Amino acid sequence: GLFQRAIIQSGSALSSWAVNYQPVKYTSMLADKVGCNVLDTVDMVDCLRQKSAKELVEQDIQPARYHVAFGPVIDGDVIPDDPEILMEQGEFLNYDIMLGVNQGEGLKFVEGVVDPEDGVSGSDFDYSVSNFVDNLYGYPEGKDTLRETIKFMYTDWADRDNPETRRKTLVALFTDHQWVEPSVVTADLHARYGSPTYFYAFYHHCQSLMKPAWSDAAHGDEVPYVFGIPMIGPTDLFPCNFSNNDVMLSAVVMTYWTNFAKTGDPNKPVPQDTKFIHTKANRFEEVAWSKYNP
Numbered sequence: 001g002l003f004q005r006a007i008i009q010s011g012s013a014l015s016s017w018a019v020n021y022q023p024v025k026y027t028s029m030l031a032d033k034v035g036c037n038v039l040d041t042v043d044m045v046d047c048l049r050q051k052s053a054k055e056l057v058e059q060d061i062q063p064a065r066y067h068v069a070f071g072p073v074i075d076g077d078v079i080p081d082d083p084e085i086l087m088e089q090g091e092f093l094n095y096d097i098m099l100g101v102n103q104g105e106g107l108k109f110v111e112g113v114v115d116p117e118d119g120v121s122g123s124d125f126d127y128s129v130s131n132f133v134d135n136l137y138g139y140p141e142g143k144d145t146l147r148e149t150i151k152f153m154y155t156d157w158a159d160r161d162n163p164e165t166r167r168k169t170l171v172a173l174f175t176d177h178q179w180v181e182p183s184v185v186t187a188d189l190h191a192r193y194g195s196p197t198y199f200y201a202f203y204h205h206c207q208s209l210m211k212p213a214w215s216d217a218a219h220g221d222e223v224p225y226v227f228g229i230p231m232i233g234p235t236d237l238f239p240c241n242f243s244n245n246d247v248m249l250s251a252v253v254m255t256y257w258t259n260f261a262k263t264g265d266p267n268k269p270v271p272q273d274t275k276f277i278h279t280k281a282n283r284f285e286e287v288a289w290s291k292y293n294p
Contacts, residue, residue, distance in 0.1 A: 005096035005196075005264050007257060009226075010105060010219055013083035014182035016136060017068045026061055033059045065135040066109075066178065070259030088190040096264035097190055098257075099182050100200030104216030106174025110167065117212065119149075120170055126151065127168055132177075164214070169284025171216070179219075188294040196264050197292040204249055206230070212283040225253040252284045 001165055011018065020026065027048070028038045036047035048056070063069035071081055080086070110120075110128070120128070133147050154173045159165040183199075191197040205211070205221040224230060224238040230246040240246070256266040263269060272284040 003095070003097075005260065007260065008097060008099035008183070008186070009222060010101055011179055012099065012182045012186040013087075014073075014185055015178055016066045017178070018072065018182075019079075019083065020068055020071040020073050024075045026063065028084050029061050029069075030056065030059055033061070065131075066203060084185075084189075092190060093193050093195045096196040096260070097187075098198040098200070098260045098266060099183050099187060100202060101175070101179045102205075102217040102219060102221055103201065103203045104175060105179040105219045106171045106176075107211070107215050107218040108172040109178070109192055110171050120166040121163060122161075122166070125166045125170060129154075129173070132173070133134065136177075169212070187292050191292045198260065199288060199292040202211045204246075205245055206238070206242055208238075208240045210239060222253070225250040226257055228254055248282055252282060256289065 013019065022102065024041070028044070031038050031044045031048055034048070034051050036051075037043045056158055061069045074080075074082060086092070103208045129147055129150050135149065137143065137146060150173065154169040156162075156169055187197050187199050202217050202222045203219040204225075205215070206224065211218060225246070228233060228250050229238050230240075230242040230250040233242060234240055252272055254268055255272055259268055259270055260266040266289045272282065272287070
């Protein structure tokens with residue numbers, strides 16, 4: 001009874017970075033860096049509790065790629081089992097959920113592997129796929145097949161030698177694996193039993209010098225629209241050149257989000273109407289956001 005509904009933006013409990021499956025490993029790494037005894041877990045925890053928050057967060061603890069060093073832990077109490085198992089058992093069916101992804105969520109992983117400004121070379125593409133497989137999948141006998149399958153599926157065969165096309169498909173690979181697939185599976189499991197589920201795909205992003213011109217809507221690009229930032233103008237966190245279209249889209253997004261928070265239905269009680277911004281009707285005034293159908 002703590003809450004009735006949730007909005008899940010860009011990721012779910014099924015993403016590889018959503019749960020920390022090696023809490024002792026990373027806690028020991030942190031303890032060692034701040035001079036605590038790692039041989040006795042009771043002493044280690046007592047020692048860590050004596051450290052200031054500032055000292056703890058200043059330590060550089062690098063998790064395995066596509067994973068998290070500190071995050072939710074399956075402790076058998078707060079999180080009693082693996083999230084996917086809980087979802088399959090219908091443990092979250094009494095809640096309304098709205099969830100979705102952005103078009104180019106995987107930008108951060110592409111920028112972290114190669115310098116993609118002029119596109120991605122064939123060798124960098126192959127390296128990125130191999131690095132991706134090596135970091136996420138531990139069965140060596142199947143790695144070669146998996147690598148080749150991914151390369152095949154994420155090659156645009158009509159434009160296979162274009163470095164800009166490779167860059168686009170590489171972003172799509174990371175977006176699909178880390179955000180789209182976990183979100184779609186979550187929506188499928190939730191909607192399977194008729195629980196209210198709404199899904200969105202966010203494609204728009206503001207014009208900013210902080211991101212490359214070729215990028216699509218990256219991770220977090222929907223946030224300013226959710227909180228009405230285009231209506232007040234650029235901020236330090238969102239240094240965008242907001243247009244009138246950005247202002248209208250923000251009004252649309254806020255209406256959907258607040259409607260869902262109130263009623264569990266993004267379409268009501270407040271209808272889409274941005275005539276206070278522009279006399280022309282916006283396209284969403286005639287759109288009914290239907291429930292997700294698995």
